[in-house]
Amino acid sequence: MKVNQADLYIIDYKYSSWSMRGWLVLKLAGVDFKLHHFLSNKPDFPEKVLKASPSKKVPTVHLTVEGIEEPVIVWDSLSITEWACEFSKQFGLTTNKLWPEFWLDRAIARSAVSEMHSGFMALRDKFPFNVLTQREFKEKWRVAQVDTDVSRITALWSECRAQFEATRGNARYGPQAQGNVRDDGYLFGEFGIVDAFFAPIVFRIKNYSLSVTDEYSLKYIKLITDNELVKEWVACAIEEDDYIEEFEAPFK
Ligand SMILES: N[C@@H](CCC(=O)N[C@@H](CS)C(=O)NCC(=O)O)C(=O)O
The missing domain is CATH 3.40.30.10 (Glutaredoxin)
Incomplete structure (x- = not known):
């Protein structure tokens, strides 16, 4: 069909x-x-x-x-x-690696995507997605559960990355699994589905200036915001010229 x-x-x-x-x-x-x-x-x-x-x-x-x-x-x-x-x-529509090459990495990437899809409710609830408006964090916005969500997210990013680095090029896992895996610095090397799912979270963290200190997460936030597809989306948002008071007013 x-x-x-x-x-x-x-x-x-x-x-x-x-x-x-x-x-x-x-x-x-x-x-x-x-x-x-x-x-x-x-x-x-x-x-x-x-x-x-x-x-x-x-x-x-x-x-x-x-x-x-x-x-x-x-x-x-x-x-x-x-x-x-x-x-x-x-x-055969693309050569992009949508999911990681190696099955173990893939299982972890799918778990991370699933956790994103069903989790981090406090962050999603308290800090509405806003891809354009950058704000300095105010202490009155602090919610313990959001801090917990952000800690979990950044730990998850580092764990994904560590998983990728531990398996990439490791002969123990077989050359066919890891042989030609490209590493652009994303969670599992190339920008894939898992990064697409976390991209909006990156903007929540960045645009509300939520505290992130670990080295990999800081690097990851920059990688995502510099990604060409992500920039294309942001350009559409600028062009769109949208304003919804309900999402902006609480943070003014
Ligand atoms: N679980 C859904 C969530 C989709 C969702 O909540 N979409 C929002 C936009 S971000 C929506 O359509 N909102 C419209 C409305 O609630 O009227 C998914 O993964 O696609």
């Missing part, structure tokens, strides 16, 4: 972390898609989001499949990721 078209639905570049993940994943996977972007503070938003997604959440992907009348809807960033990786592999 042939997929004739993939349509990606996202909302506010500036404020929607899950939209950013879905978009990064499709770009990384080399999927050619038609983009539908809309702003969540417009009156027609409820109607548009309902049309785009059965869960009323984005990202979603609509697939126009030969022989099937209605579009096939893939919703939720995790299942979009699964679909994009399968589709990309089937049609």
Whole structure:
């Protein structure tokens, strides 16, 4: 069955972390898609989001499949990721390493992505994603649970990196697993799915000036913000010119 078209639905570049993940994943996977972007503070938003997604959440992907009348809807960033990786592999759409080469690294990377998908609620709740506005941290914003989340995240980054470094080039794991693995400094060498999932977290930490002191995390934050795809997303956010008082006012 042939997929004739993939349509990606996202909302506010500036404020929607899950939209950013879905978009990064499709770009990384080399999927050619038609983009539908809309702003969540417009009156027609409820109607548009309902049309785009059965869960009323984005990202979603609509697939126009030969022989099937209605579009096939893939919703939720995790299942979009699964679909994009399968589709990309089937049609050889990219040479990007979406998941790490070595199965052990892959298992850890998937665990990190899953933890991100279902965790760090305090950070996500108290510090809304805002890819553009950079602020100095104020003590009155401090919440113990957020500090715990940030400590866990930075420890996780270092653990992923240590896992990658321990296995890369280690003959014990077999040459086929590690032979030609490129290292650009990301969690598992090349920018992959795991980095796409953590990219919005990097902006939360950076833009609210949350305290991070360990060397690898500081380096990682810079790598992510300097990444070309990430910069493309930020450029779209600048172009979008969006402002939602509810996400900005508490931090003024
Ligand atoms: N578990 C979902 C979360 C998606 C989500 O919460 N999306 C937000 C945007 S960041 C959304 O669609 N919000 C619209 C609304 O709540 O009306 C995923 O991984 O895709």
